[in-house]
Amino acid sequence: MLRMDTLLSLLVVSTLPQIVVSDVLSVAPYQAVIEQVVGDSRIFSGESIRLRCSIPEDVKSTWRHLWFKGAEQLRESDEFILWDANVKQSGKYSCQGMRETVVGPIHTLQSVPVEIDVDGGWAILQVPPHPTLVGETLKVTCRVRGNPNLEEVILYRDGVEVMRQTGSNPHVHLSNVNLRDRGLYTCRATWDIRRRSHSVVSVPTQVSISEILTQPVLEVVTRDPLIPANMMRLICHLQYNAHAPAPPIHFYFYKNGNRLTTASSENNEVVKRTPGQYSCKARVPALDLMRWSETKNFGKVTGTEQRILPPKVPKPFAPPKAAPALTPPTAVEPREAWLFPRQPTAAPTYPQLEEETPQPTDAPLKPIHPAAKPQLPDVMPKTSNQTVPPDLVDMSGDFPDALEQLE
Known part of the structure; x- marks a missing residue:
């Protein structure tokens, strides 16, 4: 047994x-x-x-x-x-x-x-199989069954005409595209056969436009069995869409606007677990690209901790103003007089700081401090120049039906 x-x-x-x-x-x-x-x-x-x-x-x-x-x-x-x-x-x-x-x-x-x-119709809009990156040229092709000698090609985005070209070239190029150029595209092709004009429209096709470097999103991980209890992990999430071979990307992490670590190719960092305002930055030096994440609060942030936001896109400054010439306090003139040329005068005398100069009583003086510079808005208002979508003619369908229409 x-x-x-x-x-x-x-x-x-x-x-x-x-x-x-x-x-x-x-x-x-x-x-x-x-x-x-x-x-x-x-x-x-x-x-x-x-x-x-x-x-x-x-x-x-x-x-x-x-x-x-x-x-x-x-x-x-x-x-x-x-x-x-x-x-x-x-x-x-x-x-x-x-x-x-x-x-x-x-x-x-x-x-x-x-x-x-x-497709059983007469026109096809061929678009790139992969998303086009911001700043690149979008190349699409308006193919027509039988490859007739085209007279005109019109490209539409979401029903609005964006480009019109004459001739037999079916390829359309949109240069320096941005995120506003993505959407549903169609094309209209026109040609003549035996003195009769024919026009067909393709079915809508989605065109994708992507940023090379998306805005990072900071994640704070406090529960990680691989790190001590008094530490936490910062992860900088983003999407990097550069063409291969893509240049390296550098990550930086900040607390209250102060950098915590040096540049690293890793998108995460383990730091001490303390309250504060955290953010991360991604930079691609070879492409001159840099993106900041939104600031994320961790723990109870006291009022003594100053919040330092990431720098914004620089805006043009007003031309520098020439410093006004100093004059004796008894002959202070209104600010409006600075706009006109002065006549040569004798060397000015400078007041002593400890002396008190009487002010004229006939008219109040305007402040001599420089006027505050006007603040430019962070986001400029957008204007819409869209036109009424044209009445597109849809001739999609099976090939025999479309052939009968052209007889």
Whole structure:
């Protein structure tokens, strides 16, 4: 009986490592990547697109590739091709790597989905797949089915015309874009066929504009098992969207306006847990960019602690005023007289500080202190120059219907 129990125990122990290894290795620490080989993510019905799946982190192993449309699994292949695409094939496509091992099949993480839009109309506005950064040039293309010789292309943002160009060039460039340039864009294309003018409008397409360096947000973490109880962690959260290779970014942390640490490439710092007003700053020296976070209070801030806000964007100063010439106290003239040129006079005499000079009684004197400079507003008022959106003609739909309209 004892030998049987021992045998069963050894059998259970021998199978445990295999079970653990199988659970751990069922998902590999790699992620599949989709590459568009032929075509664009927005195509006309009847056109084709070819996608390729790869595992760039593990080039030595032999992987099989599974394709998915949403949650539906498609065929297994290194490349995925849509021949003579139709509108119903629009959707989000992803891929995943798989290979067999002694402990069973291993799968990679699924790739980031690629959205394919099959348009059955006559015009497509092609936009960059990734957000355009502030200060860059936005490049869009107004494609027309059959590539006719265009006469005019008009670009709209949220129904308002932003650019109009004549000629057969379907590419439109918007230089030095900012955050106000993001929105839903459409294009109108016009051309002539057999002395008849035709005009089509694309469906709206979202255009994204991003800042290179977003405003940081400071987080104060007081409960962290990795640091002592009398310490706390400051984390400076932001989004850095510079193109690769991105130059390094430096982080700074402040308490009551005084810098706590030197520049660091890490976005967090452990400091002493004391009340105060904390903030952080992010700076990219190579791009001449700097952003401050909002000040965050921690603990009970006493009135003796002075709140020092981050510096604002410098504003133009008024031209310096020339210092007024000193005159004897008995001949002090009104301030208005300083605006006119003076005649040469003898060398002035300066009053003694301990003497008291009588003031004239016929008219009150104006103060000789310089006038306070006018304060410029922090935010200038914005004016709206939007026009009434034009009546766009939507000729989207299936290709046969659009063809009948042009006959």
